[in-house]
Amino acid sequence: MFIVTAKEMYDIDHYTMQTIGYGNLLMENAGRAVAEKITKIISKEEPISVFVGTGHNGGDGYVVARTLWNIGYDIEVIQVGENEKLKPEVRFHKQLFINCRGTVHVAVDDETLQHVFTNKKVVIDALIGIGLTENIREPIATAISLINKEAEMIVSVDIPSGLPSDEGNLSSIAIQAHHTITIGAPKMSMFIPSTEDFYGNWDVVSIGHSPFVFEKYTNRIMITKELFQQTMPRRKKSAHKGDHGRGLIIGGCDNMPGALAMAVKAALKTGRD
Structure with a gap:
């Protein structure tokens, strides 16, 4: 949209x-x-x-x-x-x-x-x-x-x-x-x-x-749940996290770790290592 x-x-x-x-x-x-x-x-x-x-x-x-x-x-x-x-x-x-x-x-x-x-x-x-x-x-x-x-x-x-x-x-x-x-x-x-x-x-x-x-x-779009789901690749039932690459997240600081923590949790929830 x-x-x-x-x-x-x-x-x-x-x-x-x-x-x-x-x-x-x-x-x-x-x-x-x-x-x-x-x-x-x-x-x-x-x-x-x-x-x-x-x-x-x-x-x-x-x-x-x-x-x-x-x-x-x-x-x-x-x-x-x-x-x-x-x-x-x-x-x-x-x-x-x-x-x-x-x-x-x-x-x-x-x-x-x-x-x-x-x-x-x-x-x-x-x-x-x-x-x-x-x-x-x-x-x-x-x-x-x-x-x-x-x-x-x-x-x-x-x-x-x-x-x-x-x-x-x-x-x-x-x-x-x-x-x-x-x-x-x-x-x-x-x-x-x-x-x-x-x-x-x-x-x-x-x-x-x-x-x-x-x-x-315009090229400005709203990312809906359905659109996001379309970007996620289908995985075999036998797959594990090592089959789909690894991610590196860099950011955060000692007194402001929130954004980094949320990014890591999001990666984990989508099955990224």
């Missing part, structure tokens, strides 16, 4: 949409794939509030909302930001949701947010995606604070809003998600101590990217 930076993910998306020719299908695929995962986490008995921003993450949120609404979920959308700021693709998917008789509340300031934010126990966060480059502005900051304070279940789309997607510390405020459904590939901040806890339990959904496109833009 590949791990990507924000720039790498943008390049992968752009190549998939423009060169391969997916166009706007990628956003539709993303929202539908996320919605399918959400059905495994949240039941139809739970009313859901989908908080969307004006960028592409908000577009994913509108597709999620429409997909869940059309299969019988109790859905409302709270759009945080003016209609004039909507990206064209987001505007398109918002209209589709409205055409399906979905409900959208538009909150452009703190007062409106406080008014609409009542009894929002289950929240899908699609406010800000991987494009964050500065501190969170209002009214997004207020929305994040209210969600963190009031919601009992938060599912973030792609990345918890407010987190950097790459290396780096949290600069202001971010969603503390219970679940995150990330799109395409894990982001680097999933593995950084200062940010990984914000993701909660996370999963990855495939939305149509071809493997060679990931290979074109």
Whole structure:
């Protein structure tokens, strides 16, 4: 499984949409794939509030909302930001949701947010995606604070809003998600101590990217248990440790022997002498 930076993910998306020719299908695929995962986490008995921003993450949120609404979920959308700021693709998917008789509340300031934010126990966060480059502005900051304070279940789309997607510390405020459904590939901040806890339990959904496109833009991969096991050679039942070579581990010092001890134990557990 590949791990990507924000720039790498943008390049992968752009190549998939423009060169391969997916166009706007990628956003539709993303929202539908996320919605399918959400059905495994949240039941139809739970009313859901989908908080969307004006960028592409908000577009994913509108597709999620429409997909869940059309299969019988109790859905409302709270759009945080003016209609004039909507990206064209987001505007398109918002209209589709409205055409399906979905409900959208538009909150452009703190007062409106406080008014609409009542009894929002289950929240899908699609406010800000991987494009964050500065501190969170209002009214997004207020929305994040209210969600963190009031919601009992938060599912973030792609990345918890407010987190950097790459290396780096949290600069202001971010969603503390219970679940995150990330799109395409894990982001680097999933593995950084200062940010990984914000993701909660996370999963990855495939939305149509071809493997060679990931290979074109990144060589960073996550070593899973299955991938590690594939690298281990098969051994005959009659084999002993002397049949498979010897290893030499050099390192450590008198007052910091931990890393050396762990390396030796790992070697022993894999049958190395």
